[in-house]
Amino acid sequence: MMAALILDGKALAKHRESQLKSAVEALTKAGSEVPTLATILVGGDPASATYVQMKQNACQRVGMDSVKIEMPEETSTEQLLAQIEMLNKDPKICGILLQHPVPAQIDERACFDAIAIEKDVDGVTTQGFGLMSMGELAFGSATPAGIMTLLHHYDVPLAGKHAVVVGRSPILGKPMAAMLLNANATVTVCHSRTENLAALVGQADIVIGAVGQPELIKAEWIKDGAVVVDAGYHPGGIGDIDKTGLAERVMALTPVPGGVGPMTINALISQTLESARIAAQ
Numbered sequence: 001m002m003a004a005l006i007l008d009g010k011a012l013a014k015h016r017e018s019q020l021k022s023a024v025e026a027l028t029k030a031g032s033e034v035p036t037l038a039t040i041l042v043g044g045d046p047a048s049a050t051y052v053q054m055k056q057n058a059c060q061r062v063g064m065d066s067v068k069i070e071m072p073e074e075t076s077t078e079q080l081l082a083q084i085e086m087l088n089k090d091p092k093i094c095g096i097l098l099q100h101p102v103p104a105q106i107d108e109r110a111c112f113d114a115i116a117i118e119k120d121v122d123g124v125t126t127q128g129f130g131l132m133s134m135g136e137l138a139f140g141s142a143t144p145a146g147i148m149t150l151l152h153h154y155d156v157p158l159a160g161k162h163a164v165v166v167g168r169s170p171i172l173g174k175p176m177a178a179m180l181l182n183a184n185a186t187v188t189v190c191h192s193r194t195e196n197l198a199a200l201v202g203q204a205d206i207v208i209g210a211v212g213q214p215e216l217i218k219a220e221w222i223k224d225g226a227v228v229v230d231a232g233y234h235p236g237g238i239g240d241i242d243k244t245g246l247a248e249r250v251m252a253l254t255p256v257p258g259g260v261g262p263m264t265i266n267a268l269i270s271q272t273l274e275s276a277r278i279a280a281q
């Protein structure tokens, strides 16, 4: 077996940013407003603050505007809902990003679902998930949407393949499974209560690590020739998948860092541009 193909999300995101920059220029030259993303960060989690800053920086690199809203740790659901409602009504804002997770006292689902569907560029609403799952037009959840772009870019075959998604969160595992199913993969979703995880992962042509636990998925479970996608990001450049020896025996794999993370941000800003284009029609 040859060395694994590295699914380089960092390089692809950079390439797509240059295309986005030209597209933003074309849109504004044609008389449209500069696309603007509103980001909402509630509380002081340092990792979340970093991710929001990375999203702001990406907007700046492609010539889009962003508005940064920071709310205190003790924010209530009602206060956050009121903030989202203001952004829904603001004609300058074409996309709204509510950084996950929010502090425990907030009803996160209610707040995600308060985002107007046409501004849900992060693909977090129940309505958007339902539409996407049914194969209808909707913005996809950013991480799985970025993963699909990465897989398509590298011509990874999906139709008829057995994809095993480890994780079932509303913004990652569940939409990932739906997107792979829509691409005609045969999908198994595993989670923390799955009894025979090692055996199920061992059947996968495509393994998606989306469980949020460092190296929970062991290298020895993964079969030779599989495609390995790691959506985990833990301190020290560790993902959800232990990759010991995988580079010598799998078909393709995403690095951590530099794989799924940059594609998450790229999906968000691509969908923000798309929202601006739709609004300009």
Ligand SMILES: Nc1nc2c(c(=O)[nH]1)N[C@@H](CN(C=O)c1ccc(C(=O)N[C@@H](CCC(=O)O)C(=O)O)cc1)CN2
Pocket: 050, 051, 052, 054, 097, 098, 099, 100, 101, 122, 124, 142, 143, 171, 233, 256, 257, 258, 259, 260, 261, 262, 263, 264, 265
């Ligand atoms: N509302 C949302 N909240 C969260 C999402 C999301 O898509 N929408 N995803 C994650 C965190 N996340 C974006 O928010 C995210 C995490 C990591 C990266 C990334 O590019 N990481 C780098 C390494 C980190 C670094 O350089 O400091 C990499 O993998 O190369 C991007 C986005 C949870 N919350």
